[in-house]
Amino acid sequence: MLNTNENDYQLGVSMRNGNRCMGGWLRGKLKGCGYKMTLAREAILDVIVKNNDHLSAEDIYLKVMSSFPGVGLATIYRTLEILVCRQILYKFDFGDGVARYELAESKDFKGSKGHHHHLVCTKCSKVVDYTDFIDKEVKLLNETEEELSKKYNFNITNHFIQFYGLCERCRSKR
Amino acid sequence: MLNTNENDYQLGVSMRNGNRCMGGWLRGKLKGCGYKMTLAREAILDVIVKNNDHLSAEDIYLKVMSSFPGVGLATIYRTLEILVCRQILYKFDFGDGVARYELAESKDFKGSKGHHHHLVCTKCSKVVDYTDFIDKEVKLLNETEEELSKKYNFNITNHFIQFYGLCERCRSKR
DNA sequence: CTCAATGCAAATCTTTTGCATGCTA
């Protein structure tokens, strides 16, 4: 969907470490942890970087298939697991029993969306990313996080907010 | 786990409508919608009321089995679906691929926990209910909700917050 | 050359569904 070259260009401009694009940066991040870079993994990273939009494993599989036919669905799952572990991806559940993934935020590259939360339609599963009020929200969450960490002896690494409701289209249907 | 009689007693005191306990109130709520009250449904409601603590369908199934052997797992799922639809239960996903349920809050009975959110250990799936800072949190969420509703034309019915991290025990293990 | 990574197929696990039968209202 995205224009590849434009994407590479923007990222190239902001990074001078020899990697031409975010894909390169991610490759480095994986290799640095001892993972081998394979054609399958390249293709998967590529798809994720260029379609950063709540993709499911199946979505990714289908897209990877077109650039690298013969890839196995199991490889997609295995790679996604690594990427989630390495905190390169976030894994979400929007309530339909299918895991979805998006690039984690990182100050090191601009391809990821900024910090945002989700507004999910319980009928059609449409997802809106919103960033409105994020600052206030994040401030409160950070405070809460800190206090909860102390009180319950948790090492909190993440939070998750979602609003659920009916989108305009689904509402007018009934 | 809970003391049944004590539970019934407390609830009995607060309700004078002919139902002796929250289970009775719930039964009324179901019947009022045209659902038939069956032994299976009675048993399921009973288990939920007396073990209101993030139970999975399987958990509920096993507990119901002991008071009503012969119940089918499918019946558990079918009943839970109704209860969620009727907003008697909330359905949660704590990230381990298993749906969990707890009584929705209601001003009409006291058996439900108050409004709270969850702190989930990503290692052992332990869940802490916390109510700290809930007021501030809820205030912010309500504001956000209202503004999001307007801006994105969503009819927002629900929100969901969760913090993730490592609990003390899991942290010390590694 | 070594061992991590892969593809495929089978297995697993949760949840849903079809259908003949039972039970509530």
Next chain:
DNA sequence: TAGCATGCAAAAGATTTGCATTGAG
């Protein structure tokens, strides 16, 4: 008695795993 609710078994759907083979470093 009518038709909703049930149990059972099978199906569905997402994800994981075992294993022989491939390929990156």
